[in-house]
Amino acid sequence: MTDRQAVLGLLDGRPLPRAELDRRLAVLRDGPRASALPRPGSAEDRQLTRWVAQVVLTEELCAAEAVARGLDPGAVAPVRLDQRAAVELGSIAAAAFEGSAAVRAVFEAVTAEVVASPGPALDHETMEIWQLSTPDGDFDADPATLPTVLAQDLLAAGPGRPVTVGPWTATLTGRKPAPAPPDRSTELLDCARRIAFVRWLDRARAERLTLVPGLEHPGDPAQPDNHHRH
Structure with missing residues (x-):
């Protein structure tokens, strides 16, 4: 034993x-x-x-x-x-x-x-960043992060035309492709x-x-x- x-x-x-x-x-x-x-x-x-x-x-x-x-x-x-x-x-x-x-x-x-199982597929071709000018300064933003009504009116107005919706005032000054997501x-x-x-x-x-x-x-x-x- x-x-x-x-x-x-x-x-x-x-x-x-x-x-x-x-x-x-x-x-x-x-x-x-x-x-x-x-x-x-x-x-x-x-x-x-x-x-x-x-x-x-x-x-x-x-x-x-x-x-x-x-x-x-x-x-x-x-x-x-x-x-x-x-x-x-x-x-x-x-x-x-x-x-x-x-x-x-x-x-x-x-x-x-x-x-590895692939992550969720993203259509990167449709993703873009908007360049915005506001009374508080200029910045870039993903349109999906903006208030929906503001994003809709900025898109309808086009570049260079100020838009005021409720408390928000902004001008769409340009659009550019979003950076490619990191390779994970x-x-x-x-x-x-x-x-x-x-x-x-x-x-x-x-x-x-x-x-x-x-x-x-x-x-x-x-x-x-x-x-x-x-």
């Missing part, structure tokens, strides 16, 4: 030693931010242990997957995630992604064929890839990892330290 006190978890039924978890916790507790860590033995400290354990398990899972796929993690460059990417991956996957080349290699492999294709693709990776990772964890008591996922509602205080 395996001594579960010395086991981080089981990957494909194979026990993983707890040594790497203990090493990382020791580094944290001896590091410059040790004073900010929860008190040893507290519920928060046990949650920290669970969180670090899940990071290590994620790295071990992806290391095994990289071997199975014949990937070369050494060819994958280090990455520092921005805040949006970290939130979309979740804190555990984000930490593993930044800390492990194997995780990044598997990310590239499992999301290589992901295609890369942003949308990156987001879609992160979503796809999280789905793959959640499925792989459920199918291949067996957690041990005390090292459950910190968000597992069944473990005793997952509770909210009000």
Whole structure:
């Protein structure tokens, strides 16, 4: 029988030693931010242990997957995630992604064929900006942002003719095409890839990892330290 006190978890039924978890916790507790860590033995400290354990398990899972796929993690460059990417991956996957080349290699492999869904189509040819002159100064405006009756009367009057509608007085002095909207294709693709990776990772964890008591996922509602205080 395996001594579960010395086991981080089981990957494909194979026990993983707890040594790497203990090493990382020791580094944290001896590091410059040790004073900010929860008190040893507290519920928060046990949650920290669970969180670090899940990071290590994620790295071990992806290391095994990289071997199975014949990937070369050494060819994958280090990455520092921005805040949006970290939130979309979740804190555990984000930490593993930044800390492990194997995780990044598997990310590239499992999301290589992901295609982003296009955003809503806009007919840019019909979009324009109006140049307006008013008693308070000149400015450019999207006609859709103007009061409807004012926009209608300015269009009917044409350029150079002052229009007064209620409290508004303005002259349409020119019209020009609206600037092209920014290209968000890369942003949308990156987001879609992160979503796809999280789905793959959640499925792989459920199918291949067996957690041990005390090292459950910190968000597992069944473990005793997952509770909210009000």
